[in-house]
Amino acid sequence: MEQRWKGSDGREKGNRPSGSVVVALLLACATLITLDAHGGQDSPIEPARRVAGEAFGPVETFTAGVVRPFAAVPDYFGTRKDLREQVSELEAENAELRRTVETSGLDRNRLAEYDGLTRAAADTGYDLVPAHVIAVGSGQSFSHTVTIDAGTDSGLHADMTVLSNDGLVGRVIRVTRTTATVLLIVDADSVVGGRLASSMEIGFLGGRGIIDSTGRLDLDLMDDSVVANAGDVVTTWGSKDGTPYVAGVPIGRVVSVINSPRETSRRAVIEPFVDFTALDLVGVVVPTGSSSDRDVVRAGQGED
Amino acid sequence: MTLLRGLVALAVVAFATVLQVSLFPHFAWDGIVPNLALLVVVGAALVRGPQFAATLGFVAGVLIDLAPPADHIAGRWALALVIVGYLAGRARQDIRPTAVVTVLTVAAASFVGSSIFALSGLLLRDPVVGVSDMLEVILVAVVWDVLLTPFVLPPVMLLFRRLEPAQVAY
Known part of the structure; x- marks a missing residue:
C-alpha cells in the first residue's frame, strides 16, 4: 500500500509538472528571440551560432560524405x-x-x-575555392540557406560570392573554421544587383522565398521605360570590391514580365540557371592570390 | 545516472538535427524535410510526459536554431518545440499509446509546431512569405512527419522507456 501511494505520487510528479518549468522555458525562448531579433548583424546570439557551427560543421561534413555515394543510387536505374x-x-x-x-x-x-x-x-579574374554542400536548411524554416564544407581555413569570410557552374548561387553570411553558411538568392531576404545582358539595364533581383520545382526571382528594373524580353539573360552587376557579389556572373533568364499600373517599375520574373533543389559542388569567389588549405581554381590558368 | 540520461537524450536530438539537414535534403520535396527533432520530442512526450518533453523540446529547438545553416531568428524553433512537447505530454494517456493515437499525436504536433514557427515569423517579419505558401509548406511537413512516424517513433519511445527512472518499474 505504502509502495503504491509512493508510486502514484511519483507518477503525479512526473505527469503533471509544476507549470513553472514550462513557463521558464517559454521565457527563455522569448529572451532568445528578443536578443536575436534586435541584435541584427552583431546580435549576442552570434557567438553561440559560431560555437554551434564549429561543433556541428565536422559532423555535418561527415554525414554528407557518408550519404553522398548513396544519393547517386537512383541514377543507376x-x-x-x-x-x-x-x-x-x-x-x-x-x-x-x-x-x-x-x-x-x-x-x-x-x-x-x-x-x-x-x-x-x-x-x-576571380579565384574559386571549390566546396561541397553538406547541409540544407529545411523548408519549414522558410529561410533558404545551405552549409558548405569550406570555412576560414580555406580563406573564406562573410560577404563572398558563391556560384556553381550554372550561375550565381548566393553569398556567404557566416563562417566557422571548417564551414560557411550561404544565403541562396531565392531566399526572401536576398537582394542582388542584376543587369540585363541585352540592354545593359540594371535592377534589383529579390528572392520569393519559395523553392518550387522552379525557384523564381523578381527583377525590378531601375528604368521603367525599359522592357525586359522573355529569354533575356540577367547577370550580376557587381558591387564595390566584389563584396558581396562580383560582376558578370549569370543569374537566370527572364520568363515573363509583369506590368502593373500601380507600380512605377516593371517587374520581370527570372528563372535562375541554378537548380537550387540539387546543389552540390559550388565555388566561392576569393581574391586572387589568397591562401587556402585546398586547391584553388585560379583565374586565367588556362591562358598562361 | 541523471547526467547520463540527459546526455543520451541530447545525443539523440543532435543526431536528429544533423540527419534533418544533411541526409534528408536528398529526399526533400521542394526543400521540405521531415522534422526529425519534432518526432523525437513527441516520442519523449508520449513516454515521459510534458515536463521532460518541454525541456527536451527546448534543447532540440535551440540546436535547430543555432546549428548551421540556420539563419532565422534564434529561439523560434525552441518556442515551437517547447509548446509541442508540453501539449503532446499533456495529451498522453496512462496506458501505452496505440499506433493510431501515436500517428494522430504526431500529425497534430507537426501541424502545431510548424504553425507556431510560421506565425512567429509573421510576427517578427523574419521571412516575408505569403500565408498560402506557408500553409502549403506546413501541410507537406505534416505528411512527411506522419510518413516517418513508423520508423522513428517506436525506437525513440523504446529508448526513452529504457531511460526512464526506476520508479515506474514496479
Missing part, C-alpha cells in the same frame, strides 16, 4: 528510353547554354572594358 530522352534534352540544353555563354562572354568583355576605364587596377 535508368531505362534506355529515359537515357535517350535525357541525351536529347541535354543536347538542346547544351546548345542553349553555349549561346548563353557566348553572349555573356561578350557582356563580360564589354564590362571589363568599362572597368579598365574607370579603375586603374581592374581585376578581371
Whole structure:
C-alpha cells in the first residue's frame, strides 16, 4: 500500500509538472528571440551560432560524405528510353547554354572594358575555392540557406560570392573554421544587383522565398521605360570590391514580365540557371592570390 | 545516472538535427524535410510526459536554431518545440499509446509546431512569405512527419522507456 501511494505520487510528479518549468522555458525562448531579433548583424546570439557551427560543421561534413555515394543510387536505374530522352534534352540544353555563354562572354568583355576605364587596377579574374554542400536548411524554416564544407581555413569570410557552374548561387553570411553558411538568392531576404545582358539595364533581383520545382526571382528594373524580353539573360552587376557579389556572373533568364499600373517599375520574373533543389559542388569567389588549405581554381590558368 | 540520461537524450536530438539537414535534403520535396527533432520530442512526450518533453523540446529547438545553416531568428524553433512537447505530454494517456493515437499525436504536433514557427515569423517579419505558401509548406511537413512516424517513433519511445527512472518499474 505504502509502495503504491509512493508510486502514484511519483507518477503525479512526473505527469503533471509544476507549470513553472514550462513557463521558464517559454521565457527563455522569448529572451532568445528578443536578443536575436534586435541584435541584427552583431546580435549576442552570434557567438553561440559560431560555437554551434564549429561543433556541428565536422559532423555535418561527415554525414554528407557518408550519404553522398548513396544519393547517386537512383541514377543507376535508368531505362534506355529515359537515357535517350535525357541525351536529347541535354543536347538542346547544351546548345542553349553555349549561346548563353557566348553572349555573356561578350557582356563580360564589354564590362571589363568599362572597368579598365574607370579603375586603374581592374581585376578581371576571380579565384574559386571549390566546396561541397553538406547541409540544407529545411523548408519549414522558410529561410533558404545551405552549409558548405569550406570555412576560414580555406580563406573564406562573410560577404563572398558563391556560384556553381550554372550561375550565381548566393553569398556567404557566416563562417566557422571548417564551414560557411550561404544565403541562396531565392531566399526572401536576398537582394542582388542584376543587369540585363541585352540592354545593359540594371535592377534589383529579390528572392520569393519559395523553392518550387522552379525557384523564381523578381527583377525590378531601375528604368521603367525599359522592357525586359522573355529569354533575356540577367547577370550580376557587381558591387564595390566584389563584396558581396562580383560582376558578370549569370543569374537566370527572364520568363515573363509583369506590368502593373500601380507600380512605377516593371517587374520581370527570372528563372535562375541554378537548380537550387540539387546543389552540390559550388565555388566561392576569393581574391586572387589568397591562401587556402585546398586547391584553388585560379583565374586565367588556362591562358598562361 | 541523471547526467547520463540527459546526455543520451541530447545525443539523440543532435543526431536528429544533423540527419534533418544533411541526409534528408536528398529526399526533400521542394526543400521540405521531415522534422526529425519534432518526432523525437513527441516520442519523449508520449513516454515521459510534458515536463521532460518541454525541456527536451527546448534543447532540440535551440540546436535547430543555432546549428548551421540556420539563419532565422534564434529561439523560434525552441518556442515551437517547447509548446509541442508540453501539449503532446499533456495529451498522453496512462496506458501505452496505440499506433493510431501515436500517428494522430504526431500529425497534430507537426501541424502545431510548424504553425507556431510560421506565425512567429509573421510576427517578427523574419521571412516575408505569403500565408498560402506557408500553409502549403506546413501541410507537406505534416505528411512527411506522419510518413516517418513508423520508423522513428517506436525506437525513440523504446529508448526513452529504457531511460526512464526506476520508479515506474514496479
